Amino acid sequence: MGHLIPIIELGKRMVSHHEFHVTIFFVASDHASITSLLKSPTPHNLDIVALPFVDISGLIEPNTHLVTKLLVIMRESLPSLRSLIAAMKIRPTALIVDLFGADAFEIAQEFGMLKYVFVTTNAWFLAVIFHSSSLDKQVILEGHVKGQKPLKIPGCKSLFFKDTLESLHDIDSVDESEFIGTKMTKSNGILINTWQDLESSTIEALRDNNYLGGLIKVPIYPIGPLVRQEGKQVLDKQVKQWLDKQPIESVIYVSFGSGGTLSAKQMTEFAWGLEQSQRKFIWVVRPPSNNALGSYFTIGKTDGDGTPDYLPQGFFTRTKDIGLVIPMWAPQAQILSHPSVGGFLSHCGWNSTLESITNGVPMIAWPLYAEQKMNAAMLTEDFEIAVRPKVSTTEEIVGRGEIEGMVRMMMADKEGLAMKNIVKELKQNAEKALDKGGSSYNSLSQVAQDCLHHLQV
Known part of the structure; x- marks a missing residue:
């Protein structure tokens, strides 16, 4: 759900604001909340297609880390994805993958498609992913995990041990060959579900060509906040x-x-x-x-x-x-x-x-x-x-x-009232980012323009 909701909202926005035909592929699940989400009405020109369920029980151990499990599921779903794309009457111009789906870039390459990653969380998370991917595992294990020292993220807020990612706690159990940070740099751009004013310093750091020794040399597109809309569903x-x-x-x-x-x-x-x-x-x-x-x-x-x-x-x-x-x-x-x-x-x-x-x-x-x-x-x-x-x-x-x-x-209390005043200002700021001419609107428009240019080449 955490990834599927903003992906569907991105699809809706590409259809309604940029007149694209969008097909969303997802790995099949009978999760009740996913079933409810998929029953929600979608606009014309937005198709949602379930990839067949894949059994990975023979490919993993009982204690395999969740990150690795997700990566294996995505990898084992590639043949089905390739077949469905090959069968489409009109070949897609671009493939936008989830954070765990960068292995699908080989399919995009095969069919001459642009390649994008959609990070459905925030820019600080992305910075941590890139930084931890650039470090030796032993450095993270000894200093951050065992030593419980802050993980200093260049140009960004440091990550204190008490707030660290679960995957960094168990970094020895995550197969390095499966990790995703460097794979994202093979894309034509990275979309993030945040907006410029919310995380301006972190976004600017990620956009610096010299960041982490020039590791990230792809455009960064903050396009959020993409959230579930009320739609026609009514409260009980x-x-x-x-x-x-x-x-x-x-x-x-x-x-x-x-x-x-x-x-x-x-x-x-x-x-x-x-x-x-x-x-x-x-x-x-x-x-x-x-x-x-x-x-x-x-x-x-x-x-x-x-x-x-x-x-x-x-x-x-x-x-x-x-x-x-x-x-x-x-x-x-x-x-x-x-x-x-x-x-x-x-x-x-x-x-x-x-x-x-x-x-x-x-x-x-x-x-x-x-x-x-x-x-x-x-x-x-x-x-x-x-x-x-x-x-x-x-x-x-x-x-x-x-x-x-x-x-x-x-x-x-007064403290609660102060928080309410601040969050209402953030609400207005988010609305401006998504409105025509706003930072997120312009970011997604640039992606759309690149796709149209690619189609014409």
Whole structure:
């Protein structure tokens, strides 16, 4: 979901603003939220095609790192992608791949297509990927991982160990031949789901021809924020009626993404913290798991008032006047855009981050995996539109008292109001970037022009 949503939005924008015919290929999945996304209406001239499922169980070990697994899946999908492109009546002009799809450049080369990478997260993440790719693994392992020293990123914010990428924690388990930083430099350009004013210094560093010894000699195109649009999907009647009754900006929305979960002990503390805050909330709840990506389970047993057995007994009864619990999944874009929502407790996935910013909603940062700790650091330290717990949300239990305090601060205190004012300014800035003549509009227009020129050559 984290990659597919902005890819679909990029496709829509190429169709609506630049009159391209776009075909999006993705690896098949029966994930419920992906199925829901693909059922959403798409414009004419935008086709979405599922590549056949690939079984990689015989190609990996049980403890193979997630990054390597994704790269293997993409590599094993190449024959299907090649066949589908070869069968197209009109040969595509350009191939835009996901971060993990650079191996498909050989297909683009074969068919004479331009090659682009779309990095669906931010410029700082891209800088870390390039810098870590340019270093010897042992340097990262000894200094950053074992020594827990900051990883100094030239021209950018340093990466502190407490916020580092999971793949850097386990860098020995990531096959160097599979790593992606240098492969992206073989493209005709790199698109990033951010915008110039949001990360100006980092973007300028990446555009410097001498950056990392001249490693990056391809154009950098910040084209965001590309976020899921409300579309024609409507809120569930019960949710809409409940939100419509609440005062403006009085509700905190709580969601840990399309698959994020908490441990049983943390979920208990979380529920008590929300209840004790006595602030209005909507909480998208999944059963607990010791794996933050534990994700998709059925609702367990319930007590007399319908409260699931993994929440404190009687929770639904005690919070019926202040809260609404939604099992498993909710239409996030629609909820965040509702006038009653004034805060978002989020796992800090980049899609959720951008959806929060573009709706002018400040955040409580609760990162779980991938690059989410990096995003949380940016939101709290650089943008000042979020607050995060004092302890690691992946290694320690955040107590109910701290949760209560963060919610109260976000929804009622001066500090929360200051964050709301800043994020509303960022919202306006993001809108200008996407409007005709804005920085992101112009970046994508340049890509479109290059594609048209290539077609005419």
